[in-house]
Amino acid sequence: MDILSCDILSLQMKKEEKKIREYFSEKESIQNALLDYLDTENANEEFFLEKISYLKERTNNKQAIQKNRQELKNFLFLLLNISNNHHRTPNFFSKVNNILTYLSEIIKLTFSNYDLFQIFQSNKSILLFLISQRIILLDENILKEIFEEGPQETPKYCHFFVPEIKRNLNDTEKVTRIEEEILKVNEHNFEDYEQKRLIGENDSYISSLIRSDSINDFIEYISQFNISISSEINQSIFETNQFLIDKKPTLIEYAGFFGSIQIFKYLLVNKATLTPSLWLYAIHSNNPELIHLLEENNIKPDDATFEECFEESIKCHHNELANYFENNYLNYNSEKENYNEKAISCIFKYSNYTFFPDNFIENFVFFYLCKYDYSEIVKHLLKSIENEIKYIDEIPTILFF
Secondary structure, eight states, X not given: OOHHHHHHHHHHHHHHHHHHHHHHHHHHHHHHHHHHHHHOTTOOHHHHHHHXXXXXXXXXXXXXXXXXXXXXXXXXXXXXXXXXXXXXXXXXXXXXXXXXXXXXHHHHHHSOHHHHHHHHTTOHHHHHHHHHTTSXXXXXXXXXXXXXXXOSSSSOGGGGGHHHHHHHOOXXXXXXXXXXXXXXXXXXXXXXHHHHHHHTSOOOHHHHHHHTXXXXXXXXXXXXXXXXXXXXXXXXXXOOOTTXXXXXXXXXXXXXXXXXXXXXXXHHHTTOOOOTTHHHHHHHHTOHXXXXXXXXXXXXXXXXXXXXXXXXXXXXXXXXXXXXXXXXXXXOOTTSOOOOHHHHHHHXXXXXXXXXXXXXXXXXXXXXXXXXXXXXXXXXXXXXXXXXXXXXHHXXXXXXX
């Protein structure tokens, strides 16, 4: 191999690296547009849907079909991760449902019924919508998964899907048992059951007061019923927030989660216990004021390094908070080359393209690209590595001649 050949090889490798950077730049642009659409009250829906219109393209080319399938799958996981963890603004899920409706035909053409269930099974609200629109059909395999999904103690995953189970399961005894379990949790669970499912939040009255930050009604309610400020929010079969499903948060933790600043301050002034766990709840609110309140009151997170806070912010796609932790508490440099393995895993797992590292071959980065199915990038990296190996193989020849 002569010097000219080496230069050509170097150009080829740079070309692949450029493709990777351009690819992730486009994905970050879509991520930011999606977050803006979900977070902004009067967002331009037409603008966002036009931005993802490429996902609806059809082709007869086998290679292009596979690429389009992967692109659609990656977008659906981005949408799922944001839906599971991001702070919910008004009309959050109606916007998510609009996106799924827009893509419904290509989704049904691209994925099997069971594939779709597997993609969305972690989000009961999305799953309910897809079933109601017959984008997912409940068959025997999916019904089995619904019964087995999640913890088997009460409340169970299947408690959220009673009408669908009754329509599709020919087992009266099993249905009766589920209904009895639900009534055992709360004898009023079947009152406004459909509406509560659509809301997808804890259905207790005190939790609704906290979510709306209704400070006067909250004070009146806890005074009237002599409720301790240290009490917990009971679990609900209607809860769909991933972070809350298996928890019994205290009143101040619940206020922290929803960014209910007036009730949070009231509980703070009245000596509610401030625990390290409040950091993670506050991160889910996406409210910087709560973060600063914790700092002012010298509350430290369980992880004194703030790595967990950074990762939880990444998971929630609360990127301004992630930047705050990175800039004020962590030692990562601006080139994003010092992220530890846990942070890298979190970034790829939750599809947060904003924090994707600059070097994709270093250490464990390539492993997590493979693990979380970023096949388009893996393909370009392998091509780049293949060219580099060819170059290394030729080095003895270059030196000899």
